[in-house]
Amino acid sequence: MAPSNQDSGQFKILIAGGSLVGLGLALAFERAGIDYELFEKGDFAPQLGASIGIHPHTIRILQQLGVWRDIEKQVIPLQHRKHYDGKGHCFEDSHVLVEIEQILRRPIIFMERCKALEVLQSHVKDKSKLHAHTAVVGYEETADGVILSTQDGKQHHGDILIGADGIHSNVRKLMAEKISAKDQILAKQINDAFTSEYNCIFAVSRNDPENQFLPDAMVHNVYYDGFSAVTAAGVHGLVFWFLFVKNSELTTTPNCPRFGDKDAEACIQMYGSSLVGPGYTVKDLWDARVKATMVPLEEGVISQWCHSRVVLMGDSVHKATINPGLGGNLAYEGIARFTNGLVPLLKANPKPSLEELTEVFNQYITGQMPRAKTVVDLSGQITRYEAQDSWILKFAARHIVPWVSDGLKAKLYASFSKGGPWLEYLPLPTMDLDLAQVPAEPSWSISSKLIAGTAVVGVAAIFWQKFRGPIDSLF
Numbered sequence: 001m002a003p004s005n006q007d008s009g010q011f012k013i014l015i016a017g018g019s020l021v022g023l024g025l026a027l028a029f030e031r032a033g034i035d036y037e038l039f040e041k042g043d044f045a046p047q048l049g050a051s052i053g054i055h056p057h058t059i060r061i062l063q064q065l066g067v068w069r070d071i072e073k074q075v076i077p078l079q080h081r082k083h084y085d086g087k088g089h090c091f092e093d094s095h096v097l098v099e100i101e102q103i104l105r106r107p108i109i110f111m112e113r114c115k116a117l118e119v120l121q122s123h124v125k126d127k128s129k130l131h132a133h134t135a136v137v138g139y140e141e142t143a144d145g146v147i148l149s150t151q152d153g154k155q156h157h158g159d160i161l162i163g164a165d166g167i168h169s170n171v172r173k174l175m176a177e178k179i180s181a182k183d184q185i186l187a188k189q190i191n192d193a194f195t196s197e198y199n200c201i202f203a204v205s206r207n208d209p210e211n212q213f214l215p216d217a218m219v220h221n222v223y224y225d226g227f228s229a230v231t232a233a234g235v236h237g238l239v240f241w242f243l244f245v246k247n248s249e250l251t252t253t254p255n256c257p258r259f260g261d262k263d264a265e266a267c268i269q270m271y272g273s274s275l276v277g278p279g280y281t282v283k284d285l286w287d288a289r290v291k292a293t294m295v296p297l298e299e300g301v302i303s304q305w306c307h308s309r310v311v312l313m314g315d316s317v318h319k320a321t322i323n324p325g326l327g328g329n330l331a332y333e334g335i336a337r338f339t340n341g342l343v344p345l346l347k348a349n350p351k352p353s354l355e356e357l358t359e360v361f362n363q364y365i366t367g368q369m370p371r372a373k374t375v376v377d378l379s380g381q382i383t384r385y386e387a388q389d390s391w392i393l394k395f396a397a398r399h400i401v402p403w404v405s406d407g408l409k410a411k412l413y414a415s416f417s418k419g420g421p422w423l424e425y426l427p428l429p430t431m432d433l434d435l436a437q438v439p440a441e442p443s444w445s446i447s448s449k450l451i452a453g454t455a456v457v458g459v460a461a462i463f464w465q466k467f468r469g470p471i472d473s474l475f
């Protein structure tokens with residue numbers, strides 16, 4: 001069968017995966033007038049119990065894409081954060097989220113991921129480009145493009161393929177297979193790049209307005225030895241919550257565990273009686289659940305992100321633990337970095353050569369890789385900090401971090417957020433017009449690494465001893 005669209009002559013991008021990254025790319029390409037076709041294995045906005053925290057630098061991109069207003073009206077920006085020990089004692093009462101909003105003029109918000117995906121999908125004007133229930137099963141490269149095979153037996157021709165198909169990426173697996181013909185060690189490195197040491201139950205539960213677990217706009221964190229939990233009330237009537245538990249062993253992809261309902265129930269049996277905030281336990285949240293899912297928390301960054309005409313983005317290439325809520329935001333930085341290179345290239349040359357495309361891929365990777373390594377590394381630190389993985393982290397949580405001012409934590413976070421890119425080919429919101437005068441940050445300094453980790457949870461003190469100089473230089 002002849003691949004569809006083979007002879008249109010127009011540059012076309014094939015996207016595998018239609019979640020946060022796939023739909024974000026679809027919007028970015030549509031706004032830039034670039035042809036694409038997107039293939040999603042399942043539904044576009046499934047309810048898995050997942051939530052997503054969206055940070056100020058991502059909000060700027062969503063404003064540029066014209067979708068922010070529809071998200072904004074669904075959420076209550078997070079304002080307060082209280083940190084508890086297992087006895088219900090609050091050892092840190094933080095207003096850092098308010099301070100962050102004051103500095104950056106945008107809030108941090110938290111919502112159901114399926115609702116965010118619904119908004120993204122609803123803003124794609126030409127829905128005929130979006131193919132649900134159409135898994136990508138294979139691809140072949142030709143002299144001038146890529147032929148993609150989907151599970152329905154069809155083939156699709158494009159100029160490049162983007163693997164935005166998540167941590168279990170099939171495109172990554174297929175790419176590694178092709179690489180293995182010449183370099184088996186690299187292929188193995190790609191397949192084995194992620195480890196998992198923590199498991200997580202994530203869920204959406206009802207937050208009965210008459211008897212709330214926690215007030216709207218509030219976040220509760222509780223730290224135990226070897227496990228931790230978070231609740232966030234970012235949407236009226238709902239609470240998003242997470243139980244993070246250290247695993248007995250470290251596993252590596254592709255052998256990280258998969259969990260089902262029975263595993264989640266067994267985990268709740270073990271940890272259900274633990275207090276999360278004042279007067280409510282993990283089990284109370286579980287009993288009020290709308291939907292809950294248990295997953296391993298993979299973490300890692302793969303060493304090779306592209307091969308010939310195929311490039312990976314989002315969780316398929318960098319996966320962070322979810323405690324500070326940075327993985328999806330990092331992925332949106334990748335969308336900006338990639339499209340900022342591709343859009344001008346296609347304007348200058350509507351049918352670029354493989355060499356020109358490779359240059360764009362490399363530019364995206366050079367910009368995104370250091371930031372990805374920082375976010376993945378420090379997200380992992382935060383997961384371990386919250387689960388009190390060592391006595392140093394426990395000491396920092398109880399006796400150092402609470403004494404670091406919210407002002408400093410907000411300032412550190414703001415420096416991190418300000419390092420995020422935007423879409424250079426779309427107008428900036430009026431409040432950001434000054435950004436156009438300032439060149440985007442090319443790379444990360446050591447102080448920026450530090451700043452990423454301190455995002456929101458205020459882990460500044462963990463690194464206080466290590467990187468005193470960069471912190472001091474902020475004053």
Ligand SMILES: Cc1cc2nc3c(=O)[nH]c(=O)nc-3n(C[C@H](O)[C@H](O)[C@H](O)COP(=O)(O)OP(=O)(O)OC[C@H]3O[C@@H](n4cnc5c(N)ncnc54)[C@H](O)[C@@H]3O)c2cc1C
Nearest residue numbers: 017019021041053136165166202314315325326327328329
């Ligand atoms: C519970 C939870 C909470 C989180 N909270 C935050 C947060 O607060 N802030 C934050 O920034 N990040 C958060 N993250 C991380 C964030 O959700 C991910 O970084 C983000 O979803 C990555 O997007 P993605 O599109 O790369 O991958 P995914 O969201 O995993 O999407 C991959 C898509 O590809 C599809 N797919 C898979 N295989 C194929 C195939 N063969 N063909 C076609 N399609 C395929 C899948 O069905 C899926 O729709 C959280 C993650 C979890 C699990």
